[in-house]
Amino acid sequence: MPTIRDIARQSGYSVSTVSRVLNHQKYVSKPAQQAVEKVIKALDYVPNSLARDLSFGQNKNIGVVLPHNDHPYFNQLLNGIMDAAFTSGYHIVLLPSEYNQTVELDYLEQLKRKNFSALIFTSHGLPLSVLAQYAQYGQIVCCEDTGDYHLSAVYSNREPAYLAAFKHLATLKVRQIAILLSRNLEQSPTSSAIMAAYQQVFHHKPAEKLVIGGMTSFNDGYQAAKTLHARQSDIDCFFTNGDDIATGVRQYYLDQGLTSPLLFGQENQLSSFLLQFPTIDHHFFTVGQKAFEVALSTEHQKFSFESELIVPK
Template sequence: MPTIRDIARKSGYSVSTVSRVLNQQKYVSDAAKEAIEAVIKQLDYVPNSLARDLSFGQNKNIGVVLPHNDHPYFNQLLNGIMDAAFSSGYHIVLLPSEYNRTVERDYLEQLKRKNFTALIFTSHELPLAVLEDYTRYGQIVCCENPGQHHISAVYSNREPAYLAAFNYLKSLEVQQIGLLLSRNLAKSPTWVAVTGAYQQIFHQKPDQQLMIGGMRSFEDGYRAAEQLIARQPALNCYFTNGDDIAAGVRQYHLDHQLPVPILIGQEKQLSSLLLKMPTIDHHFFTLGQKAFELALSNQHHECAFESEFIRP
C-alpha cells in the first residue's frame, strides 16, 4: 500500500508539500498540485483517515462497550444510540466485553490513546472508580447511577416501578415468587434494586432457592421454570427481567399441564402485549439517545428516567 512518502519520492516534492495537497491547504503552486495529484491517481493512494483525524486532534469514533446483545436491555439501548448517531457524523464502534475486566481496561487504554472520542459503558465489570480515573483522557458515560463517582451517566430510576410491581403481587396474595434476573451478583445494580424493593414490600429477603441469574432469552426462562418447579412444585408466580423470559416460563407450564402462573416481565416487548402480561418499561431506547448526547459533551452530566410499571 503506497504511503505519503512514496508520493513525495515519485513526484519530486517534499512530504510537507504532499501533505498540504492531501489536506487541501493553501500555499501550493498549481504545477506542484497537478504533479502530486497525478502521482496520487497513478499509485491509487487512499489516505488514512484515522491518522489524519488524530493529526488534527479530531476523532469521530464513539465506542460502545457491550457485554453481549442477548437481552433487550442492550438491544434497545444500542438502537437508541444508533438512532441519535445517525445524522451526527460520528461512527459507532461496538466493543464486546463479556464482562471481562482485562478487555474493558484495554478499551479504556484505547480511549487514553485517543482511538475514541468517548466510551459508553452499557454495563461493566470494572469498578466505577477505575472508569472515573480514565475520564481525564476523554468522556465516559455509564448507564447506571454512578453514586459518588464523578462520571457522566444516564439511567433508569427503577425502584418506583419495582415497588409498584411487588405491591401488585402482594395484592394478589402470592405466597412465593420466583425471581429470574440477569447477573446473579450482589453488586449488579439490577439485582440490588429488585431485592431491595422486594424487602420493602414483603419485609423479608427473597428466598435464595427461588432466585436464578443469567436470564437472557425465552429458552432461559423455560429452563429456569423447570428448575424452580423441581425445587418448589407449588410455585405459581414469577418476576422476570424480560417479557420473552416470562413467556418461556409460561410455555414450560403449558407444556407440562401446569396452571399458567402469575407473571411480570420487563422491557415492554411484543410478547407482553400479545400475552396481556404486566411489564416494566425502562425507556432504554430514550436512554440510548441521551447516552450518545452525553458522549459528545465535554461536561459532567447525570440524567435519570423514571421506569414505568404497566398493567394490561
Template sequence: MTNIHDIARLSGYSVSTVSRVLNHHNYVSAETRQAIEQVVKKLDYAPNAVARDLSRGKTFNVGVVLPHADHPYFTQLVQGIMRAAFAANYHVVLLPSKWDAQLEQKYLETLRQHAYDALIFTSHGLPLATLAKYQRYGRIVICENPHDSGLPATYAERVATYRTAFAHLKKLGHTHIGVLNSRDLAASATTQATVAAYEDVFQAPLPAKYCYTGVNTLTDGQTAGGYFVARFPEVTAVMTNGDDIALGFRRAYLAAQRPLPYLIGQEHQPSGEALKLPTIDHHFDLVGVRAFQLAIGETATNVAIPSEFLLN
C-alpha cells in the same frame, strides 16, 4: 510507501500546498489543485486515516463494551447508541467482554492509546473506581447510577417502577413471588434494585430460593420455569426480566400442565403485547441515545430516564 513528500517532489509544489489540496482547503488555484490531484491519482495515494485522526485530536470512534447481546437490555441500548452515532457521523465499535476484568482492562488501555474518543460501558466487571481512573484519557460513560464514582452516566430509573410492580402484586394478594435476573445479587445493580424494591414493599427479605439468576433468553426462561414447577408450587407470581423470558417461563408451566403464575415481563416486547402481560418499559433505546451524547460531550450531566409499569 507513498507519502506527501513524494507527491510534492513529483508535482513540483511544496508540502504545505499539497497538504492544503489533500485536506480540501481553500486558497489553492484550480490549476495547482488539478496538477496535484493528477499526481495523487497516478501514485494511488490514500491519506493515513490514523495519522490524520491523531493530528486533529479525534478518532470519531466510540467503543461500546458489551458483555453479550442475549438480553433486550443490551440490544435496545445498542440500537439507541447506533442511531445517535449515525446522526453524528461517528463510528461505533462493539467490544465483547463477558464481564471479564482482563478484557475490560485491555479496552481501557486502548482508550489510553487514543484508539477511541470514548468508551461506553453497558455493564462491567471491573469496579467503578477502576473505570474512573481512566477518565484522564477520554470520556467513559456508564449505564447505571454512578453514585459517587464521578463517572458520566445515563440509566433507567428502575427502583420506583419495581416498587410499583411489587405493590401491584401485593394488592392482588400474592405473597410467594419469584424473581428472575441475569446476574446474582453481589454482581448486579439491577438484581440489587429488584430485591430492594421487593423488600421495601413487603417489609421482609426476598427468600433466596425464589431468586433465580443466569436468565437472559427465552430458553433460559423456560429452564427457570421448569425449576419453579418442580420445586415451588406455592409461588403464584413471578417478576421476570423480559417479556420473551416470561414467554419461555410460561411454556414450562403449560408443558407440565400446571396453573400459570401471574407473570410480569420487562422491556415491552411484542411477545408481551401478544400475551397481554404487565410489563416494565425502561426505554433503553433512549438510554443508549443519551449515553452516546454523553460520550461525545454534548451534555455533561448524568441522566436518569424514568421507566414505566404498563398493564396491557
C-alpha cells in the same frame, strides 16, 4: 502500502506540500497539485483518516462497550445510540466485553491513546473507581447511576417501578415469588434493586431456592421454570428480567399441561402486550439516545429517566 513520503519522493515535492494537497489546503501551485494528485492516483493511496483526524485534534469514533446482545436491555440501548448517531457524522464502534475486566481495561487504554473520542458503557465488569481514573482522557458515559464518581451517567431510575410492581403483587395476595435475574447480586445494581424492593414490600428476603441468575433469553426462562417447578410446585408468580424470559416460563407450563403462574416481565416487549401480563418499561431506547448525546459533550453530566409500571387492564 504507500505512505505520504512515497508520494513526496515520486512527485518531487516535499511532504508538507503533499500534506496540503491531501487536506485540500491553500497555498499549493496548480502544477504541484496536479503532480501530487497524479502520483496519488498511480499509487492508489488512501489516507489514514484516524491519523488525519488526530492531527486536527478530532476523532469521530464512539466506542460502545457491550457485554453481549442476548438481552433486550442491550438491544434497546444500542438501537437508541445508533438512532442518535445516524446523522451526527460519528462512527459507532461496538466493543464486545463479556464482562471481562482485562478486555474492558484495553478499551480504556484505547481511549487514553485517542482511538476513541468517548466510550459508552452499557454495563461493565470493572469497578466504577477504575473507569473514573480514565475520565481525564475522554468522555465516559455509564448507563447506570455512578453516584459520587466523576463519570457521566444516563440511566433509568428503576427503584420506584420495582416497588410499585411488588406492591401490586402484594395486593393480589401473591406469596411464593420466583425471581429471575440477569446477573448475581454482587455484580449487578439492577439485581440488588429488585431484591431491595422485594424486601421492602414483603419484609423478608425472597427464598434463595427461588432465585436464579444468568437469564437472558426465552430458553433461559423455559429452563428456569423447569428447574424451579421441580424444586417447588406451588409458585404463585415469576418476576422476570425480561418479557421474552417470562414467555419462556409460560411455554414450559403449557408444554407440561399445567396452569402457568402469574407472570411479570420487563422491557415492554411485544410478548407482554400480546399475552397481556404486567411489565416494566425502562425506556432504554431513550436512554441510549441521551447517552450518545452526552458522549459528544466534554462536560460531566447525569440524566435519569423514570421507569414505568405497565399493568394491562
